[in-house]
Every structure is written in C-alpha cells, then in structure tokens.
C-alpha cells in the first residue's frame with residue numbers, strides 16, 4: 001500500500017497562493033534552474049527550468065504517484081488541468097456537487113466523490129493500488145491531517161513573505177501533531193522539506 005502525501009510550494013509565512021489564488025510567486029523556483037523540462041496539461045505546455053534537484057523530485061513523483069486527491073477548489077482554479085494533470089494520473093475530486101460537464105465524460109481522468117474525505121482517500125487508494133496518493137488543496141489536506149489520514153508532507157519553501165492569500169495550516173484546531181524530518185534539500189530559489197507524520 002502506498003503513502004498519502006501532500007506537497008506544496010509555500011512562502012515562509014505559510015501561503016501556498018497569493019491573493020486571487022495567484023501561484024506565480026510560489027512556483028517561480030520552477031523557472032530558475034539550468035535544465036529545460038517540458039510538462040503539459042490537457043490545454044497547456046509548460047517550459048520549466050529545473051535544477052538537477054528539481055528534476056529528481058519531479059521524476060520521483062512521476063514514478064511513485066498513482067492518483068491525485070484534489071479539493072474542488074484546486075480542480076476549479078486549475079481549470080480541471082484542461083482534462084489532464086501534468087503527472088497524467090487519475091484524479092479523485094472531493095466536492096459537494098460534481099460538475100456535470102465532467103461526469104461520465106469519455107476519457108476523463110476524474111472521479112468525483114461526494115461522501116466525505118475518508119471515502120475520497122479510500123477511492124484514491126483503490127485507484128492508486130501500490131502507488132502513492134498526492135493530496136492537493138489546503139482544505140482537504142487539513143481534513144486529512146486532522147483525521148490521521150496523511151503520512152507525509154512535502155513543502156517547497158520559497159524565500160518570500162507573501163503577507164496574504166491561501167494559508168496551508170490555518171484553523172487546524174488540533175492537538176500538536178509531531179513530524180519527523182525525512183529530507184532537506186537546498187535548491188535554487190527554494191528549499192525542499194520532507195516530513196513524515198508521526199502516528
């Protein structure tokens with residue numbers, strides 16, 4: 001059975017997006033490396049510039065992730081990735097109301113789950129098989145954390161104080177959750193931090 005891990009690019013003051021869901025600054029490190037890497041969504045080709053550390057991280061995700069679990073806002077903000085996530089894996093979307101244009105669409109990578117986070121994680125695990133699940137969206141990451149469903153947290157820490165936007169760890173309302181440091185890698189314009197959640 002694979003792990004359930006959330007990964008975000010985050011400012012030092014804890015924001016994973018600026019105002020209006022703007023991720024330009026927190027993703028800027030992906031354009032500061034010395035090697036060209038092309039990734040594509042269903043409707044966009046992105047010319048990244050990664051360092052060897054960034055490429056290693058990306059290749060590790062490509063090999064290990066078998067399904068993405070997304071909150072409805074991340075799905076909407078990304079424009080449903082034009083119908084294909086950059087990692088080209090199935091995506092489970094947790095929502096109160098599935099978007100009819102994507103339900104039962106032939107070739108769609110999306111499975112919509114409406115009966116809660118535990119059910120969504122179970123569905124993603126069933127799809128991913130032995131591979132890992134990548135959780136995206138701050139709200140659903142917090143829900144996973146609170147219920148003990150998250151095994152790992154990856155933070156690409158960006159040296160900027162954004163001041164406002166979408167915070168990852170706000171209103172957690174939890175007892176302290178201990179983490180174990182699983183990796184620290186210095187990179188150009190970013191520090192890659194990896195944590196295991198101690199259960």
Ligand SMILES: NC(=O)c1ccc[n+]([C@@H]2O[C@H](COP(=O)([O-])OP(=O)(O)OC[C@H]3O[C@@H](n4cnc5c(N)ncnc54)[C@H](OP(=O)(O)O)[C@@H]3O)[C@@H](O)[C@H]2O)c1
Nearest residue numbers: 008009016017021071072073074094095096137138139140
């Ligand atoms: N920096 C990064 O690496 C990075 C990566 C990914 C995303 N982001 C940013 O993160 C933001 C999105 O995260 P977010 O926290 O705003 O939202 P989110 O977690 O993606 O989605 C939250 C939405 O999911 C649905 N939902 C959540 N729990 C549910 C439940 N138990 N049952 C049914 N539906 C449920 C609800 O939508 P409905 O009620 O509408 O169905 C809820 O509003 C965006 O700004 C995005 O750009 C940043």
